[in-house]
Amino acid sequence: MTDPSTVDVVVRPAGPVDRTIVERLWLMFRHDLSEFRGLLPRPDGSFRDERVADAFSSPGWAPYLFVRGEHPVGFAFVRALDAPVRVLNSFFVVRGARRTGIGQAAVREVLARHPGRWEIAFQYENPGAVAFWRRVAAGVAGDAWTEEPRAVPGRPELPPDVWISFTCGRPGG
Template sequence: MTSLHAIVRPATAADRPAVERLWLMFRHDMSEFDSELPNPDATFKNDSRLRSAFERDDWAAYLFTSGDRPAGFAFVRSLSGPARVLNSFFVVRGARRSGLGLRAVREVVARHPGPWEIAFQDANAGAVAFWRRVAKEIAGDAWTEERRPVPNRPDLPPDAWISFTTA
């Protein structure tokens, strides 16, 4: 795939409808790993992260675009905490493996220097390779990976968490 030019910018209230549609795509992708089915109205029940990203002071929402097309999003939480958490990260399938995701995560992380934590599922082979590559490219050898239980979901395998610090 050819490299796509990406613009990464804070998502505004005007962007919220587009991010909400991207969120449905993200939750659809994630349902493969958490076995969640959509609600009867085809939404997913866990949209508290989406609301928080737009409404809470300690969160930031970013929209990725390529030209005039939405290509993905990122939600960051715990901006004032001991470590920033990349809470949700999504790139549409048509933009994957184009370099857009790596450029987008680099820009998001650069906007909030300090300690970072990113969770992903071991069963998601694409995410495993992507997040380990991100950690190596951003932090060299100065990153760690550990497994942590998923809160309130003892039925799921533990999440993998990558941690690193940026200047």
């Protein structure tokens, strides 16, 4: 695997000027997830996007954009910054940048900006995500992380999400 500290990616807070770029990346993200959860676009071709609005306007949220050179290559939404446990709500790297170390470098940068306790959800049906998030947890927390399936609130027809939990940086936030 590529050493994340040598990867050429800039992780920066996404501001209002970046919103259109993040919205376009969001469509790719939701399209990727549609494979694992049977999601279909709305009649206008878009996917649900309230998390984009939350990331840019709700207290306790922070959107990040990942850029390589002049190319946007991904994003992350962090929520619960005002709570004891931060949640990596959404994380995406475009397919053309995957398996290059960009994802590892980007997530480590996001986590480092908000040290403390973290939770991140993924789906067992997505084998790439399973392997990626387990590597992230082991890389930042060694053996001090947990993995737990949890029902998706309000969606009993869906398989449970899998949540990893760990602390990075200084304990306790």
